[in-house]
Amino acid sequence: MVIDSKELDLVFGALSDATRRGILAQLADGESNVSDLAAPYQMSQPAISKHLRVLEGAGLIERAKTGRETRVRVKPDTARQAAGWITHYARFWQQHFDAVDQILQQQRKLQNED
């Protein structure tokens, strides 16, 4: 299952907010519930719920009701796909970057030989 463009929109969009990245960072310690995830932030509980919905919509987390609380856990696969997109292109970009760098160094060398 290769991630499609629409899904990448959602994943990167979800990652573009510091609160949501913070939530994902918290989940690196293992699954949690909404109250605990909300605790570090001084924003309202509904705001956190909305952030969780965005993360869920992007496939980065999943929520499961257990009793009156909602357990939240990360779905690592989606995140890896996003990482894959960047690192894939990063390799090509670096190549060209290095190539340009070499040319610049070559030019400096030639100038020093004057």
Place this chain on the structure above:
Amino acid sequence: MVIDSKELDLVFGALSDATRRGILAQLADGESNVSDLAAPYQMSQPAISKHLRVLEGAGLIERAKTGRETRVRVKPDTARQAAGWITHYARFWQQHFDAVDQILQQQRKLQNED
């Protein structure tokens, strides 16, 4: 130089649009100019200029005027920082994911022993 949160907002925000990812993908073939980058899309030239400004603001590309055209090239370092953020956490997420998976398998095993 570690990338800060505000900058990550901009980088992931820039990556959350398919047109901008397309532009970055084109730049994997080497630097280009605005017209060539705009060609594949059926949107107006100002729209592309705006996308380029977003990418530039995020530190993902740089623009340089040469004559009447603008050369555009990628800045691989910024992209690598974003990739770094994801992959850093991906390792932890995967750990917990694997741990949960093991527990589930253990439970299945116990059930089969009934």
Place this chain on the structure above:
DNA sequence: CGTTAATATAACCATATGGTTATTGATTCG
């Protein structure tokens, strides 16, 4: 059984985003 707790939803608001057309500023070319 009534109250408290955990979470979601609704309605609203301000600002951001992604597009458009019109216009402008340089540069190149005939």
Place this chain on the structure above:
DNA sequence: CGAATCAATAACCATATGGTTATATTAACG
């Protein structure tokens, strides 16, 4: 020089985003 080309900016518009408060829903507790 005058026309065409490359690209940016301005002004505008519709929709999305991120927050709020108020309310609803469901579960747990005394």
